[in-house]
Amino acid sequence: MQVSASSYAQQITITEKKASLEKVLKEIRTQSGYDFLFDAKLIQNAKPVDIQIKDAGIEEALKSCLKGQALSYTIDEHTVVIREAEKTLLDKVVDMVADIKDKAGKLVQPSIVVGKVSGSYGVPLSGATVMVKRTKLGTNTDIKGNYILKTAETTDTLVISFIGYKTTTVPINKRVIVDVNLQEATSGLDEVVVQAYGRTTQRLTTGNINRITAADIAKQPVTDPLLALEGRAPGVEITQQTGYDGGPVKVVIRGRQSINTNINSDPLYIIDGVPQTVLDLRPFDYKNNNRQRGQYSVGLGDPTVGYSTGSSPLAAYNPSDIESVEILKDADATAIYGSRGANGVILITTKKGSPSNGEFTIDLAQGVRYTVGEWQQLNTPQYIAMRKEAFRNDGIIPTAQNAPDIFLLDNNRFTDWQKYAYGNTGNWTNLQASLSGGTAQTTYRLAGGYRASSDISTAKGKNPQGSFSTNLTTHSANQRFTLSFTTNYTFLVNNQINIAPVATLAPNAPSVYDAQGSLNFAEYDKVRIVFPFSGLLQPYEGKTNTLNSSLNLNYTVFKGLVAKVNLGYNNAQKQQSQYQPLAAQDPLPGSPQKGSAKVENARTNNIIIEPQLEYNAVIGKGSINLLTGGSYQLNNTSSLQTIGTGYTTDDLLYSMAAAPVVQATDTKGQYKYAGVFARINYNWENKYILNLNGRRDGSSRFGENNRFGNFGSVGAAYIVTEEKWVRDFLPKVFSTIKLRGSYGTTGSDGVGDYQYLTQWAPVSAGQSATSTNPKYNGVIPLVSIQHANTDFHWQVNKKLEGALDLSFLDERISVEVAYYRDRCNNQLIQFPTADLTGFSTVTANSPANVQNDGWEFQANAQIINGKSFRWSASFNIGINKNKLLSYPNFQLSPYYTLMKIGRPLGEQYLYKFTGVDPLTGQYTYLDANHNGLVSAEAGVPPGTGMDDRVALINTTPQYSGGMGQRFSFKNLSLSLFFNYRKQLARNELASTAFGALGNVSLYKYNNRWQNPGDIATIARLTTTAKASDINYGSSDAAYTDGSFIRLQNIALSYTLPVKIIRKIGLKALSINASAQNIFVITNYKGLDPEVNNFGALPPTRTITWGLSASF
Helix, strand or coil: CCCCHHHCCCCEEEEEEEECHHHHHHHHHHHHCCEEECCHHHHHCCCCEEEEEEEECHHHHHHHHHCCCCEEEEEECCEEEEEEHHHCCCCCCCCCCCCCECCCCCECCCCCEEEEEECHHHCECCCCEEEECCCCCEEECCCCCEEEECCCCCCCEEEEECCCECCEEEECCCCCECCEECCECCCHHHCEEEECCEEEECCCCCCCEEEEEHHHHHCCCCCCHHHHHCCCCCCEEEEECCCCCCCCEEEEECCCCCCCCCCCCCCEEEECCEEECCCCCCCCECCCCECCCCCCCCCCCCCCCCCCCCCCCCCCCCHHHEEEEEEECCHHHHHHHHHHCCCCEEEEEECCCCCEEEEEEEEEEEEEEEECCCCCECCHHHHHHHHHHHHHHHCCCCCCCCCHHHHCCCCCCCCCHHHHHHCCCEEEEEEEEEEEEECCCEEEEEEEEEEEEECCCCCCCEEEEEEEEEEEEEECCCCCEEEEEEEEEEEEEEEECCCHHHHHCCCCCCCCECCCCCECHHHHHHCCCCCCCHHHHCCEEEEEEEEEEEEEEEEEEECCEEEEEEEEEEEEEEEEEEEECHHHCCCCCCCCCCEEEEEEEEEEEEEEEEEEEEEEEEECCEEEEEEEEEEEEEEEEEEEEEEEEEECCHHHCCCHHHCCEEEEEEEEEEEEEEEEEEEEEEEECCCEEEEEEEEEEEECCCCHHHCEEEEEEEEEEEEHHHCHHHHHHCCCCEEEEEEEEEEEEEEECCCCCCCCCCEEEECCCCCCCECCECCECCECCEEEEECCCCCCCCEEEEEEEEEEEEEECCCCEEEEEEEEEEEEECEEEEEECCHHHCCCEEEEEECCEEEEEEEEEEEEEEEEECCCEEEEEEEEEEEEEEEEEECCCHHHCCCCCCCCCCCCCCEEEEECEEEECCCCCCEEECCCCCCCCCCCCCCCCCCCCCCCEEEEEECCCCEEEEEEEEEEECCEEEEEEEEEEECEEECCCCCCCCCCCCCCEHHHHHCECCCCCCCCCECCCCCCCCHHHHHHCCEHHHEEECCEEEEEEEEEEEECCHHHHHHHCCCEEEEEEEEEEEEEEECCCCCCCCCCCCCCCCCEEEEEEEEEEEC
16 A cells, blocks of 8 residues: 555554554554565564553654564665564665555555575675566665565566676565575676776676786786786787886787877776876987887886886786776777777776675795796807808908907807896795775775895896785765775885896907906907996986875765765876996096986876766666766876986985086976766666767867867677577577677877977077087077977777677686777878978878777686586687778878888888898898899888888787686696787897807807808808898898797695694685796797897796795
8 A cells, every 4th residue: 555655653652561563563554654564474473562652753663562572674765674683684674665455454465575685795785686587577776785576476586686696596485575695606707897987797798898817917926917917818919028127018909009109009007996197208309309209108207217218007016906907998898988098998906805804814925037048159169260250251361450359369268148147046025915804884905015026137136016005995884875995005116237238249258347346348448349248337226106096985865876986096206317437437548437327206196086976777677777977187297307427436426416517307297188978788688788888078188179079889789598589499508699799989199298289499408508509698599399280189999899709518618709890090190391390290180090900719618617626728819900091192191101001000111031142142132123222212102113122021910819727626726828929020130240249149150151052041251241231130031930829827826724724723825836937939039039139138937936824
């Protein structure tokens, strides 16, 4: 019966002695007008009631009549539900509806059902879907996890689902109250994945999201979280640019989008909802009027300070604090980020607390690091023979003047300079500790970590990293308000030296230090060899501090409607210094003997405010999710670089005030960003899913005429196997068939700050006034280095994707196949301008269109899933094709002589290598235009006119991916992960003047041309590079197959039995061992096909062992 609000009373008067509970409840109902809902058996078994109340409210009346009973009550609006007390430990049921009263006025059991849905640790699940299987009609649980269904029959079955939990079916069996405790999902399809401004599952998502878990990251002894992602997701290329810890890492998702190499191609990094603004404060190269940007981030600060050419944007973050990493790739997943999502999005979620009595965990690991391999180079006799043969081929008689290494050095001396430079064994230390726990109401986590790695070079010292993180999540008593605060702080120190040239030093070269322990310049000067060890006393040190904090406030306005505010703050500071003392300089008369110091302090502050409204409801046979919100972001970046020169003593080198000449460069930048966004998601019977995203963005990187842009996407999915006729038709081997697709637009404002404004700089900035830099009326004149262009605007990426998801054998095997096509137009190009303008380029939009299309495939399988033995496997591959699709007025563009329409952006045009001339032993090349010369012509497309560059080399990888194996037997587990790539790499043979001063690889020596008629792959020895030798580096022979399969990680763990560890007061104890970069299978002749740079520091192999204990 529905009772109007006017009939409800709050003054109840009752006096009864030993009355039945049913009688008292009927009286309360009569006086108050409230309806009651309960199981009749509970009331019949209740104790008699003694009650005396006057003008009492409904709650006071209920408390009095239920006192001493094993019952509890909840009220919502004007319905009272009474149940067993132990079934309602966490507050009242919300949104209950009226009971049904029969004609005689008696309370009867109605044909409706109420209950509570809870999950892990008994936590109520707000927003869970409860549906009647027969009618497909249902509702969502409220903030307390409670639900009520009016349309259910006593013989119906309920279907309860919630993100991250197994969908459960429960028969009602004539019950009125049906409480359900859901179990966490074990199927990968139901695993929770983080998406933009929310969560979903692989089963229900309409977008392309790849997830890497904390377990996958924790197994890998890496200092940079990005390196732990390599090979884990199809279509994502992660390449370490150097072997230095914390060095730059190039991340490319689904191919290169921009023609302009000065457009940053990094994805958007978001940590706990806070975007990380990867702003490169690179100094302006005034000499060449060049902004010195690049395709990937080099981190905060000037990359020219130091030897690793910058740092990774996430180098300072502690991998042990990460709970999961989600990589968002298609328009459906990224369009809601608008202008920031063009290159993909990487969402990083840090670890949070969970309800428990409190658990203290400590992880300790110790290990070693060393190089994977070394060049096979010539020993001293071979080296001397090589040099003599080179002189003989050149018709030159070697003397002490032209061959000091033969006549003036000890020919019995041999030093393996590679081993000297990079042959050390470094140490690895990792200590992590955390304390977490709490209740269903409040959870917490505190964690601290220390990680240190020492260099494998001759440098001393370590690269330590310290971190501290905390999380607090709490709910109000009525569950309406939720607060979650997370902060992560890290401190990182990088120490580097640079002695890369020593890899090719003559094996009989003098020692590094003289008898007095000083650098041995004198002996090297005697034999006229450039001393390559000055870097030993020219150290670089970089100190990076990062703080990332987020505050999330949620308030449930009413059932289904939640108001949210996400506040984020990010601060990063980097101090780097590099010194050149007198002791590191050649004291030879005439050599410069002045010390110098370079110090830089760079800083970035980033705040973001994102208010949101989210509404969830069940409409018909489906559920709808509505989200709307806004973003405001402010980023301030600054740096101060100071250079001191002219030091005459090393005692004052570390005092900038003592420098005779001090030069300072002050750089500041501000970036503002604002946007509004909305998302509509409708799920019909978990069968048809539609997802719409829209966003309007404004960026300070564009002029007022084009500051705002609109972006959006549509995504849809059809889970075919939810159709009954399909399930009946398909063989039982099929578990899930899902079709999904998406189309949308994203944008990019990665052109940098202030590019639409006119910019000025002092003539020969940074130099004092000299005769070559005259002052005008006592003032250094300014010159325009960039012209204003307020009309250039957003690059736009149009993304299309279609995918098929399959699972088999009760979802033990899952397969996903996706095809995508991304087109990027309105390209931001730096157009060259005439010298008379005073600046070299102007930034403007071009109608050029770049296309990336390809296929992605991934599969996961639980091959054996027994009680004692388990075996699972994974595989993924991404195949991308890139090309310049169109370019109107291409002949007028700055890329006319560099690219061709219809060809990949990464394609290079080189001379066609035709082998070694058997008669002369010189390298030969195709004379494409038959003019008797092999040459390049400026101003024309490659291969036309007098240009002989007709060989096409595509340096972009053809495909890449990874594959893993996991085994466990009782308490012992083993995992292996391989990553692979099909690519070309720079040929280590592409050096000039083979036979000049300096060592070479044994391979080159053994395969050289020696006599007329020889069929060889390597040219004759010579002391001086000829044109044919120099052209080798500009030919297709300079590139070779750099494909590889790398055993990236192997991890072994043994967990001690619980009955043993509890005797010593532990909850869990495991012994672990892991190794990173174990071996590489490749035909590449260099040290490493990934860092294919002769003489560069290669990636190291790390082997660790340790334990993990919980108290």
